[in-house]
Amino acid sequence: MSARTVRLGAGAGFAGDRLDPAVDLARRGELDYLVFECLGERTVAAGQTRRLRDPRQGHDPLWGTRLRAVLPHCARSGTVVVTNAGAANPEAAGALAVRVADEVGAAATRVAVVTGDDALAAVRERDPVVWETGLRVSACPEELISANAYLGAEPVVEALDLGADVVVTGRVADPSLYVGPLWHRFGWSARDVDVLGRATLVGHLLECAGQLTGGYFADPGTKPVPGLAWLGFPFADVDVGAEAVLRKLAGTGGVLDTRTCAEQLLYELDDPAGYVTPDVVADFTGVEFDQLGPDTVRARGARGRARPGELKVTLGFRGGWLGEGEIGYAGPRCLDRARLAADVVRERLVGVHGLAEEAVDVEYVGAAGAFRGLCPVPDPAEVRLRVTARAASAEAARAVGWEVESLYTNGPAGGGGARTDAREFVSVRSCVLPREEVRGAVRVLGR
Amino acid sequence: MVRLDDLADVRAGDKGGTLILAVLPRGRAAFAVLERCLTAEVVRAHFGPAVAGEVRRHVLPRLPGFVFRVPGVLGGGVTASPVLDGHGKTLSYFLLTLELAAGDGSPQPDV
Numbered sequence: 001m002s003a004r005t006v007r008l009g010a011g012a013g014f015a016g017d018r019l020d021p022a023v024d025l026a027r028r029g030e031l032d033y034l035v036f037e038c039l040g041e042r043t044v045a046a047g048q049t050r051r052l053r054d055p056r057q058g059h060d061p062l063w064g065t066r067l068r069a070v071l072p073h074c075a076r077s078g079t080v081v082v083t084n085a086g087a088a089n090p091e092a093a094g095a096l097a098v099r100v101a102d103e104v105g106a107a108a109t110r111v112a113v114v115t116g117d118d119a120l121a122a123v124r125e126r127d128p129v130v131w132e133t134g135l136r137v138s139a140c141p142e143e144l145i146s147a148n149a150y151l152g153a154e155p156v157v158e159a160l161d162l163g164a165d166v167v168v169t170g171r172v173a174d175p176s177l178y179v180g181p182l183w184h185r186f187g188w189s190a191r192d193v194d195v196l197g198r199a200t201l202v203g204h205l206l207e208c209a210g211q212l213t214g215g216y217f218a219d220p221g222t223k224p225v226p227g228l229a230w231l232g233f234p235f236a237d238v239d240v241g242a243e244a245v246l247r248k249l250a251g252t253g254g255v256l257d258t259r260t261c262a263e264q265l266l267y268e269l270d271d272p273a274g275y276v277t278p279d280v281v282a283d284f285t286g287v288e289f290d291q292l293g294p295d296t297v298r299a300r301g302a303r304g305r306a307r308p309g310e311l312k313v314t315l316g317f318r319g320g321w322l323g324e325g326e327i328g329y330a331g332p333r334c335l336d337r338a339r340l341a342a343d344v345v346r347e348r349l350v351g352v353h354g355l356a357e358e359a360v361d362v363e364y365v366g367a368a369g370a371f372r373g374l375c376p377v378p379d380p381a382e383v384r385l386r387v388t389a390r391a392a393s394a395e396a397a398r399a400v401g402w403e404v405e406s407l408y409t410n411g412p413a414g415g416g417g418a419r420t421d422a423r424e425f426v427s428v429r430s431c432v433l434p435r436e437e438v439r440g441a442v443r444v445l446g447r
Numbered sequence: 448m449v450r451l452d453d454l455a456d457v458r459a460g461d462k463g464g465t466l467i468l469a470v471l472p473r474g475r476a477a478f479a480v481l482e483r484c485l486t487a488e489v490v491r492a493h494f495g496p497a498v499a500g501e502v503r504r505h506v507l508p509r510l511p512g513f514v515f516r517v518p519g520v521l522g523g524g525v526t527a528s529p530v531l532d533g534h535g536k537t538l539s540y541f542l543l544t545l546e547l548a549a550g551d552g553s554p555q556p557d558v
Contacts, residue, residue, distance in 0.1 A: 042525070131463070132463060132464075132523070132524070132527075216458070217456075217458075219456075222452070222456065222473075223456060259456070259471065262471050262510050262512055263456060263458045263469065263471055265510070265512075266458065266469030266471070266507075266510075266512055266514055267458055267460050267469060268460030268461070268462065268467055269460070269467065269469070269514055270460075270462050270465065270467050270514070270516050271505065271514075271516075272505050272507055272514055273505070284507075285505075285507055285509075286509060287507075287509070287510065288509050288510070289510075301509070319527075322529055324529075361529045361530065363530055363531060365531065369530075369531070370531070370532050370537040370538070370541075371537070371538065371541045372497060372520075372530065372538075374494060374495060374497060374541060375541070375544065386531065388529035388530075389529075390529065427527055428524075428525075430463075
């Protein structure tokens with residue numbers, strides 16, 4: 001780390017990510033910033049349902065645990081924590097951060113909360129068209145329960161400008177969590193589009209944490225990765241032009257090379273020439289990686305264009321209930337017996353329980369069910385039947401598990417290991433709002 | 448015939464009902480073969496009737512790599528589809544099962 005570069009560490013790549021790699025980074029990574037990306041599209045909508053039940057909930061359930069684990073180290077090294085773990089309740093997550101800081105003896109910690117992503121009122125008023133249905137929000141039959149706009153880096157910059165040691169946000173775009181600290185430190189302008197494009201590349205590479213260091217990459221046949229159980233999370237040293245060198249800590253498992261970087265670069269990128277964030281439209285078509293040494297890679301070649309005038313909004317709709325039941329068959333004719341079992345369950349869900357036939361879905365796990373029937377598996381050694389059905393009520397959803405379990409004494413021979421479940425779910429869709437309809441707001445919590 | 452698994456790595460991502468497949472050739476020679484043989488049409492045919500709409504291929508010669516956008520494969524997407532792997536993450540390995548007619552007999556990976 002030098003005075004002219006900023007060191008950003010990836011502390012989490014999703015809400016349920018491991019704790020120890022982030023603790024290791026906080027302890028000996030000499031980081032300027034430790035970023036926890038904890039928010040998927042579904043996570044924020046699911047948080048909203050928890051908040052509706054209990055106004056103190058709705059943030060990432062692991063947030064307190066994560067902060068408690070890293071904050072003593074961060075307070076010692078002056079590392080600032082940035083996270084979107086506020087999810088559907090950043091205010092509550094901020095209050096929790098203050099309590100954790102007091103608990104671990106870091107009472108001087110300044111906690112800033114970024115809000116303003118909750119766009120429910122604006123969506124109700126403007127009634128935009130939903131991408132997936134082509135209809136206006138008001139024309140959707142399900143109940144709209146959440147609308148969260150993707151904020152960019154600017155409110156994070158504002159929080160850091162106010163001297164925050166911990167920044168807790170709701171729906172901020174994943175790469176923007178990393179762009180914010182760089183923007184704050186280097187004082188860029190929104191017009192520095194190529195620099196923001198490169199900074200967004202850094203954020204995109206780091207946002208999935210272990211996916212850059214061999215996680216989700218490892219394959220014993222084609223891509224062996226040493227020490228996968230002790231995967232080190234990546235960090236980046238970034239200069240004023242947003243040129244970056246990516247590394248991981250010595251002694252950690254995993255690998256960071258041009259192959260892991262190339263895979264992560266293209267991850268979930270539907271247009272490499274137009275990766276749209278609230279900060280910039282980044283162009284990754286010219287990106288190249290240079291291996292500078294073991295587990296050390298330079299990233300360069302990203303560019304950017306002016307950011308869009310609209311912000312993407314994630315909509316959460318009450319989606320009803322999903323019932324499921326599973327049972328296994330093995331040995332001769334197992335797939336035939338599983339198919340017979342599926343027919344029986346489907347017939348009874350429709351005939352006895354009144355479910356709609358098209359609401360019932362069947363998968364054959366072990367017979368390339370994951371490949372969705374795209375390739376036949378004539379004679380598997382064993383197969384697990386999975387029946388699911390969407391239903392309006394918990395009772396109707398539970399009928400699926402009931403009928404699958406009833407196969408024990410009423411179905412084909414040799415079924416075993418039945419499991420059942422029923423749960424409420426949130427359907428997530430998207431729309432856009434004009435940028436001026438959404439305002440990020442920053443508040444430093446008083447102590 | 449050569450299997451894609453012999454020439455490249457694949458990672459899957461999702462955007463709603465659209466499956467996004469990143470194909471990373473293992474070296475320049477593999478890239479040249481795939482640039483010729485792994486067309487959008489070939490990928491579309493591999494996924495068959497599951498595809499709804501046009502398959503798009505982006506070529507990134509510097510990396511090198513390809514991105515395929517395969518619409519419709521994921522149904523209504525992860526929050527609408529009841530299947531176990533709603534993201535379609537396992538489908539990266541379905542693409543790797545693709546058999547390529549490499550044509551000129553020179554598809555040796557240079558790894």
